[in-house]
Amino acid sequence: MIKAFAQTDIGRARDGNEDSFLVGDFSSEQGNRLPRVMEFSPQGGTPIFMVSDGMGGAAAGEVASSLAVKTAREKLRGLQSSGESRFVEQLVQALEAANRAILDHAKQHPQMRGMGATATLAGFFKDKIYIAQVGDSRAYLIRQNMIRQLTRDQSFVNQLIEAGKISEEEAEVHPRRNVILQALGNQGKLSVAAVSIQPCDGDYLLLCSDGLSGVVQKEEIREIVAGAPDLSEAVQRLIMFANERGGPDNITAVLSRFSGSGLPAPKENEVPVPRVLRKFEAALASDEDAAQAGSRGRLKTVWLAIILAAAGLMLAWFVAGFMIRQERQKQTGDRLSQLRNRYESYLAGNRENLKLLPASHPLLVDTARVAGFLKEARSALEQNDFNRAAALGDSAEKHLAGWKAELERESSRPPDGAAGAVLRAFWLENWGQIKQKTDAVNPGNSLPALTSAETERLAGLPSQEFHAGLQRYLQNAVDSAYPYVQTRMAALDRRHPRWQSLNDSLATARELLQTSQPSLLSSDVEEARSGSKKFLQGLDILRSLKEKLTGLRQPASPDSANLGKE
Structure with missing residues (x-):
């Protein structure tokens, strides 16, 4: 079952309504332009929906859109198709016929030269929706919590968006956002775009003029449709919302809902993607077309008579520069x-x-x-x-x-005067860390504290004297820390179950303290840093050994059953 509702509104800024729409099954002569819900059975019928936005001044624009709808309706009357390609061809031919009808009318009525109209025409045929388009009136598919624009605006700013030059947000305020690249009634040869999509049970199809899509965002449209109790209420809320945004243009919406067991159930989180059947190709207007086109009387003018050729060149220059x-x-x-x-x-x-x-x-x-x-x-x-x-x-x-x-x-550089500032400063900082860690091992050591006054004194020493002082300090640290732990280790009975592992750690600490000193005293800062890391690691092992030895209990006798308990 397919239900549809359509309505148009003048908006709040226009003196007249230049929009027109069409809802009907013209294979059975069932059609309507009145705002009421219509129902169609897909079996044996071909529902058709159309929106047309006229331009060229109030009178000319209204005539153009009405003529587009009328011609399409007549062309599709008694519609019978044998297959997809034939059905798409018939939709395209309906728009081409509307284009010729508007051109002929303008020739016969010179005061309406420059009149034109957009057209988005949709039909349901053998379980698929087919859409033919000229201009920038849009078609949206709403499925569950998603909305997808099925058509591509044939406009100057959309070309810039697709070229990556501007964003969709920037397009909304672009000075040429109303310039479209083709319209019915403005050139002899059209480039009609066409797409198809498989609807699912519960899908909505919305055709609308830019009086709606220009001021109401996609997600807002989806929320309004999803939150309305029926089609008529949804369309009326959409129009009301557009008017609350200022209603700068005429507003038209054709909303249909597809349901029934004959349609597939929507897949969760599946994004509907239309299949492109015919692409829009921008073409230069001919001299004959230019003679037919004139001033539109509104900002939405296509300017095809004078500007389309220049727009093509300008776009090429613009893209090249970009x-x-x-x-x-x-x-x-x-x-x-x-x-x-x-x-x-x-x-x-x-x-x-x-x-x-x-x-x-x-x-x-x-x-x-x-x-x-x-x-x-x-x-x-x-x-x-x-x-x-x-x-x-x-x-x-x-x-x-x-x-x-x-x-x-x-x-x-070697540590001479100011030239050795980096290395000398590193050694002084390291000196302080050595003192701190040696204190942790043997609080009663005789190493002098590195006060600010002592630091200043050391910094001012000649290179050779500074180096010798550092060497003595390192050896004093070893002499204060290593024997202190070694004495405690000697007091531990060799039969203690942890004696071997602790003795191995003591040997490791001794090796680190001895082998690291040459590197630590090097004039290369990276090598000195590596030596410092090893020397401080040796002191850390001694501190850990001291703490472990302090916590161990000696056995009461050689044959004690408590041997090894802590």
């Missing part, structure tokens, strides 16, 4: 991303070195400068200022190279 800008933007963006990645990677690998530098060190200033260049370059790129973005990228790359080289030189 492609060039896109390529430049991609190349510049890729380069900036590579620079950013190099900067962040090197920064991450040298963050510890930078942290050890004094706040006034020139390298820290250069670090901020590189980041600033990259940020400004990205901002310029987002504003399509490619030249400035490229220049800032050059500056970032130049400073990055100098910054890397200087940091590498600073990190690898």
